[in-house]
Amino acid sequence: MTLANKAVIVTGAAGNVGAALARLLADKGARVAAVDRLQAPLEAVVASLSNSGAHLALPGVDLTDPAACADLVARVESAFGRLDGIGTTVGGFAMAPIAEAGPEQWDLMFDLNVRTTWNLYRAAVPALRRGGGGALVGIGSAAGLRGSGQMAAYSATKSAVMRLTESLADELRIDRIRVNAVLPTTIDTPQNRAAMPDADTSRWVKPSEVGEAMAFLLSDAASGVSGALLPVGY
Numbered sequence: 001m002t003l004a005n006k007a008v009i010v011t012g013a014a015g016n017v018g019a020a021l022a023r024l025l026a027d028k029g030a031r032v033a034a035v036d037r038l039q040a041p042l043e044a045v046v047a048s049l050s051n052s053g054a055h056l057a058l059p060g061v062d063l064t065d066p067a068a069c070a071d072l073v074a075r076v077e078s079a080f081g082r083l084d085g086i087g088t089t090v091g092g093f094a095m096a097p098i099a100e101a102g103p104e105q106w107d108l109m110f111d112l113n114v115r116t117t118w119n120l121y122r123a124a125v126p127a128l129r130r131g132g133g134g135a136l137v138g139i140g141s142a143a144g145l146r147g148s149g150q151m152a153a154y155s156a157t158k159s160a161v162m163r164l165t166e167s168l169a170d171e172l173r174i175d176r177i178r179v180n181a182v183l184p185t186t187i188d189t190p191q192n193r194a195a196m197p198d199a200d201t202s203r204w205v206k207p208s209e210v211g212e213a214m215a216f217l218l219s220d221a222a223s224g225v226s227g228a229l230l231p232v233g234y
Contacts, residue, residue, distance in 0.1 A: 004029035133176030169227030185233030
């Protein structure tokens, strides 16, 4: 899997999947621009990366703001001289019966799952074109394939990420910009274990497994893959 010297932005890098992805990319020789709203955990992740001095910690970026995303891409290009890819792991989950789920739930799910991805991809495309191509990799969900009760906002917004992936893959193919997404089942995180203490976790997917799939799609090993919605789980 070839990632040596590639410059990759990882959003949500202080989170479970984001941290796993950042470590995998760094281990494989990439330069990582790690993004998260939380400064101390983000800096701890960057300090733990292989060749830690080669990477950037960029805390406090509001990915729901298009101008902030444009500034982020400019800062990464200035520091690394190029941009080769983005692995976006920012997202959120909420569920409630429709009668109890107010518009604030929809707005939150749309902002976290769709707007952050759309804004950053849009900001990154000119930089990727300047570099001759690259890769955009996001996170959909198995729940985006088919709606389930009490998960309307979550399922709809994850499906939107998947349709965005397919649309941009078709649009950007001519620019050699690959656009893919992974579709994990339930991820084995401390937060999910706390929320579902009685669940059978034996079939949950590890953050590192999600990270491996994303790292593959960001690498030259997936140079012929675009528009894929890759299931990750059991």
